[in-house]
Amino acid sequence: MRSPPAPRLVRVSTPEEFREPIPGDTADLGSRPPLHDACAPLRELVGVWRGEGEVDYPTIDGPFRFGQQVTVSHDGRPFLRHQARAWLLDAKGAVLRPAAWETGFWRPGTEGRVELLLTHATGLVDLFHGSAQPGRWELETDAVLGTPTAKQVEAARRTYALSEDLLDYAESRAMVGQPMTPHVSARLRRVPSGGRQDTP
Numbered sequence: 001m002r003s004p005p006a007p008r009l010v011r012v013s014t015p016e017e018f019r020e021p022i023p024g025d026t027a028d029l030g031s032r033p034p035l036h037d038a039c040a041p042l043r044e045l046v047g048v049w050r051g052e053g054e055v056d057y058p059t060i061d062g063p064f065r066f067g068q069q070v071t072v073s074h075d076g077r078p079f080l081r082h083q084a085r086a087w088l089l090d091a092k093g094a095v096l097r098p099a100a101w102e103t104g105f106w107r108p109g110t111e112g113r114v115e116l117l118l119t120h121a122t123g124l125v126d127l128f129h130g131s132a133q134p135g136r137w138e139l140e141t142d143a144v145l146g147t148p149t150a151k152q153v154e155a156a157r158r159t160y161a162l163s164e165d166l167l168d169y170a171e172s173r174a175m176v177g178q179p180m181t182p183h184v185s186a187r188l189r190r191v192p193s194g195g196r197q198d199t200p
């Protein structure tokens with residue numbers, strides 16, 4: 001049997017060569033490329049959002065305050081990229097430590113449906129589907145998968161509601177033996193001029 005051809009190695013040494021040879025994504029609707037028409041039901045989510053929320057659950061010693069930044073960007077194709085990092089705050093608002101980190105994609109569906117795939121640093125993957133109405137997105141999980149070391153999570157519901165430049169969201173989860181119960185809620189504010197992300 002013939003062996004596959006050896007991969008051609010690309011030499012990368014200067015900062016210019018480290019750049020990916022394709023345009024990066026942008027969280028700024030004013031910059032190019034234009035948003036794909038299929039993303040119209042998700043258009044208002046594109047941007048950088050920063051704010052504060054509260055986390056609690058029957059099994060934890062909460063409630064706790066947290067801060068969060070969410071970036072929703074696109075590269076002109078019919079999906080959005082979603083990245084969110086959170087940090088715990090003390091009662092006075094000082095940063096205590098990093099908290100939840102999730103990354104994924106929003107995908108427009110048909111007839112006002114949307115899909116959201118999220119990977120969590122804690123070994124969990126959510127497959128959400130739901131509805132998109134102007135300024136409101138309601139999602140629930142079709143499936144939650146976990147690695148062998150992840151905590152047990154059965155299902156989740158997440159709602160985003162936009163009012164002017166404020167994005168409120170709330171999430172409930174059925175996990176660690178509890179029924180569907182609120183876990184986090186937050187109010188995020190649009191950060192002006194989101195701009196281009198990782199790559200040029």
Ligand code: HEM
Nearest residue numbers: 055059060064066068086099100120124151153175176184
């Ligand atoms: C802004 C988002 C979130 C914040 C700030 C947050 C914060 C917390 C905190 C502070 C705890 C208590 C334990 C600890 O200190 O780590 C906790 C527990 C937990 N969270 Fe979250 N969380 C967030 C989102 C999520 C998401 C998206 C999931 C699932 C994908 C999740 C699943 C869990 C689980 C399974 C526990 C453990 C409960 C237990 O064992 O009693 N959390 N979370």
